[in-house]
Amino acid sequence: MILMDNVIREGHPTLRTRAKELTFPLSPEDKKLGQDLLEFLINSQDPVLSEKYNLRSGIGIAAPQINESKRMFALHLPDDNDNQISFVAVNPKIVSHSVENTYLTNGEGCLSVDRNVAGYVPRHARITVKFHTLDGEEKKMRLKGIPAIAFQHELDHLNGVMFYDHINESNPFADVPNSQPIE
Numbered sequence: 001m002i003l004m005d006n007v008i009r010e011g012h013p014t015l016r017t018r019a020k021e022l023t024f025p026l027s028p029e030d031k032k033l034g035q036d037l038l039e040f041l042i043n044s045q046d047p048v049l050s051e052k053y054n055l056r057s058g059i060g061i062a063a064p065q066i067n068e069s070k071r072m073f074a075l076h077l078p079d080d081n082d083n084q085i086s087f088v089a090v091n092p093k094i095v096s097h098s099v100e101n102t103y104l105t106n107g108e109g110c111l112s113v114d115r116n117v118a119g120y121v122p123r124h125a126r127i128t129v130k131f132h133t134l135d136g137e138e139k140k141m142r143l144k145g146i147p148a149i150a151f152q153h154e155l156d157h158l159n160g161v162m163f164y165d166h167i168n169e170s171n172p173f174a175d176v177p178n179s180q181p182i183e
């Protein structure tokens with residue numbers, strides 16, 4: 001199982017590296033990698049297991065964060081209608097996005113960042129995404145709200161981008177144009 005000791009922290013070069021596309025069929029190792037990423041999120045959201053294994057709670061985690069520079073991440077969170085979103089995305093892409101932006105009013109954090117970095121992180125409010133499942137099936141879905149933000153945060157990790165790269169340096173809480181904030 002993935003533990004916090006397996007999570008690399010800012011300063012590690014892999015976090016600033018563009019991760020490589022995967023080819024199908026996935027090797028057994030890469031399939032297990034995806035399953036391990038999703039298992040980490042589920043464990044991290046379990047009060048007993050997160051306490052027992054000292055896990056920071058997560059709704060997303062990307063393979064580069066455990067030093068696997070591959071285009072794969074997992075999301076596990078309730079959506080706006082309290083339906084559970086839970087998947088592993090392989091070779092994910094944003095195929096289109098809204099003009100409107102959004103941001104979390106409390107800012108963002110990251111399992112690979114052991115400090116608070118304050119400020120609004122502008123994100124697309126709604127995105128249409130494509131990815132493959134671990135079994136090689138192509139999926140296309142529309143996301144909004146926190147799931148949309150999380151997808152963009154994880155996709156950034158595959159491109160060597162950290163959330164604070166998006167924060168306005170001169171005024172971290174500057175108004176985000178054309179945006180609906182999320183409390």
Ligand SMILES: Cc1nc(NNC(=O)[C@H](CC2CCCC2)CN(O)CO)c(F)c(N2CCN3CCOC[C@@H]3C2)n1
Nearest residue numbers: 045057058059060061062108109110111112149150153
């Ligand atoms: C918003 C939030 N971020 C949590 N952590 N940070 C993360 O997931 C980082 C990724 C998120 C940062 C902003 C968007 C994506 C990890 N990142 O570094 C991966 O690249 C949470 F844990 C959390 N929730 C709310 C939902 N709750 C359901 C029940 O279980 C507890 C859980 C807690 N919400």
Ligand code: NI
Nearest residue numbers: 109110111112
């Ligand atoms: Ni992160």
